Amino acid sequence: MVTYRSPREWKIMREAGRAVARTLAAVRDAAEPGVPLAELEAVAARTLKRMEARPSFLGYRPSWTSVPYPGTVCVSVNEVVVHGIPHAHITLEDGDVVSVDCGAEVGGYHGDAAITFVVGTADAGAERLLAATAQALDDAVAAARPGNRMGDVSHAVDRIARANGYGVLDGWGGHGIGTSMHEDPPVPNRGSAGRGLRLREGLTIAIEPMFHEGGEDATRVLDDGWSIVTADGSRAAHFEHTVAVTADGPRVLTLP
Template sequence: MLKLGRNDACWCGSGKKYKNCHLAFDRKIENYGIMGDLVPEHYMIKTPAQIEGIRKAGEVNTKILDLVDSFIRPGISTEDINTLVHENTIKMGGIPAPLNFEGYPKSVCTSVNEVVCHGIPDPNRILKEGDIINVDVTTILDGYYGDASRMYCIGNVSPEAEKLVRVTKESVDLALKEARAWGHLGDIGAAISEYIYANGFTVVREIGGHGVGNDFHEEPWVSHIGERGTDMLLVPGMIFTIEPMVNAGRPDVVQDEEDGWTIYTEDGSLSAQWEYTVLITEEGPEVLTY
């Protein structure tokens, strides 16, 4: 933790003296650390101004996903989804964060059926009855990031696919109940993995959630498998994604060697993912985009 004098300006940007602002808060975190908890550094805790900027980016991000809700259907291509996301993000004053990120070629990720994540939109990938698809949207607005994804069932899907999509969403909602100030990241992973495995599915281990807001990917890394009371302490001002990737078969995944991005289930089974960006507050979690 940053060491400040009692009469120094507080690190949060409030303009108040440290002793009148976050001194007691920091001491509480320090005491958890003394007791053996893994505690966040100041850079993982957003200031009020940053939270407001991230909240606005999240609002635009949610509007983009709402547009996808009304647009997606059998017969469209995943490239059509990319065009919709790109054009409307720009129209709303934002920037599609995935475009050109570390060479990624599109403005959104579209992951169909056995694709776990990072599926690249393609004019030749036409959605058909029975498909399931994850659409992952990240929006930059005034330098701040909002990040969320939703699953869609295209027409009538198999009972297994419907259950997979539903149970994955339910696991995120259960995890939200664990996203409490002064709890632990392990509480979130435990809630998700317990529910997923009880329903006969598996959780991808290699890929998790992440801090977000000032950048696309920040600390902490959020595992969706965990034990209660372990991993990093959750404190007000932390913002991160909860985004379990759930497989109908084994949890193992492979990466496409040609495009360098697309992640598939190793056994070809279906995969589903839902993603929320969450702010930890004293009153409970605030979902900033979903």
């Protein structure tokens, strides 16, 4: 069942979104060659505490896994597309493609966003991957307006992936968000324009394109029960914003 949010609720979600944005920026600033992922986790935990926000991910267990998530943020490196665990034994190296996904709860409402960046020196392939994934998010956000359909949002992502020959996560995408981290409706990263749920004011969704350099959509889950990696070992990128559908168009709730 889809729940439609009010401006009062968006105001609270904006506070959660601000905490998410501040945390993502702090983690990115701390990411350098030689830094263990556990240090990024510690930075995220301190930042959310300072913002008086609760981490949405810590202890979260959706239906598809039996393992509660053990971290404050997801840190996914290179072939890990999403849900990477910030293990102490993994250390960042120059050229690593790193995606950080953060959720925060303030006053009973959640915000969710993700960024991807390169540690140290970026090669041309990484720059192209990140630029395309970020463009897909921008285009999808622009399509999130009253009168459009969910397929218009999905198609905006799908079109960029196909134009660049990138794969997407099969069966994974964005979601509704509000008093729970994951709510209806699903927001697929593949779809046809003009199809699906009619968007109307009050709908609040997390849009999250996830592209990888391999052309196929095949992925697998690691033994940790969370990390989803590309089957062919290709590098991945992930960008995400929480977006409110308003009468004046899309409003991004997870900007800094």
